[in-house]
Amino acid sequence: MIVKEIKAKSILSKSQIQDYALNAYVGCQHNCVYCYAKFMKRFTGHAEPWGAFVDVKINAVELLAREIWKKKKGSVWISGVCDAYQPLEAKYQLTRGCVEILVEHHWPFVIQTKSPLVLRDIGLLTKAADCEVGFTITTADEEVRSIFEPGAPPIAKRVEALAALHAAKINTFAMIAPMLPGAEGLVDLLKGKVGHVLIDRLNYHYADWAYKKHHMEWAMEDGFFNQKGEELRAEFEKAGISCQKLF
Numbered sequence: 069m070i071v072k073e074i075k076a077k078s079i080l081s082k083s084q085i086q087d088y089a090l091n092a093y094v095g096c097q098h099n100c101v102y103c104y105a106k107f108m109k110r111f112t113g114h115a116e117p118w119g120a121f122v123d124v125k126i127n128a129v130e131l132l133a134r135e136i137w138k139k140k141k142g143s144v145w146i147s148g149v150c151d152a153y154q155p156l157e158a159k160y161q162l163t164r165g166c167v168e169i170l171v172e173h174h175w176p177f178v179i180q181t182k183s184p185l186v187l188r189d190i191g192l193l194t195k196a197a198d199c200e201v202g203f204t205i206t207t208a209d210e211e212v213r214s215i216f217e218p219g220a221p222p223i224a225k226r227v228e229a230l231a232a233l234h235a236a237k238i239n240t241f242a243m244i245a246p247m248l249p250g251a252e253g254l255v256d257l258l259k260g261k262v263g264h265v266l267i268d269r270l271n272y273h274y275a276d277w278a279y280k281k282h283h284m285e286w287a288m289e290d291g292f293f294n295q296k297g298e299e300l301r302a303e304f305e306k307a308g309i310s311c312q313k314l315f
């Protein structure tokens with residue numbers, strides 16, 4: 069893993085998901101094979117494969133402390149093109165520093181992660197005026213998880229973290245994106261731990277890759293995702309969890 073400390077020029081960028089996105093890192097140790105953030109490689113001049121490098125924006129907190137006074141108050145998505153709680157965050161605490169500023173200024177924010185390291189900041193999150201924490205969980209099958217998300221924490225740890233956040237009265241959600249084989253097992257796992265669930269499909273390129281490499285027996289036509297996605301949505305609704313299909 070090549071870790072480089074860099075100084076960024078700004079930290080709040082425009083986002084289509086929320087008003088702003090905040091990425092304290094470029095690159096991600098979780099190394100998911102379907103990661104759409106890989107496009108960042110093009111903009112940062114990295115020759116290494118995705119998952120093999122992380123640039124650490126060591127001035128992230130300093131930048132936010134300045135920008136928060138200058139920019140119009142809005143909702144912040146943490147993070148978008150990296151996992152804000154990837155292992156390096158344990159050392160650098162940049163996400164924590166940024167969340168402290170957002171809480172202090174009463175800015176709304178949404179954290180989306182795969183890492184139980186977010187629990188380190190639970191005390192801080194309970195003080196936020198408006199925040200939501202989501203876990204991306206794509207399957208209930210740990211073997212499938214290890215193929216698609218080799219560097220990310222196990223499913224059980226993510227579910228436990230959601231339970232702890234929910235118990236602390238923090239708004240929680242699960243992002244089943246991309247929906248992978250074994251996702252149907254998530255209905256039982258997530259009961260009583262999330263306020264709502266979102267489901268999205270897998271890009272064909274990665275579906276093909278997994279199919280060829282691991283001989284997985286699942287069809288990859290639109291019909292597969294439409295049918296499975298609808299079945300999953302209906303199961304969540306039946307379990308009393310509001311669920312939205314994004315495709």
Ligand code: SF4
Nearest residue numbers: 096098099100103150
């Ligand atoms: S955790 Fe998110 S940002 Fe990191 S590699 Fe996986 S999909 Fe990409």
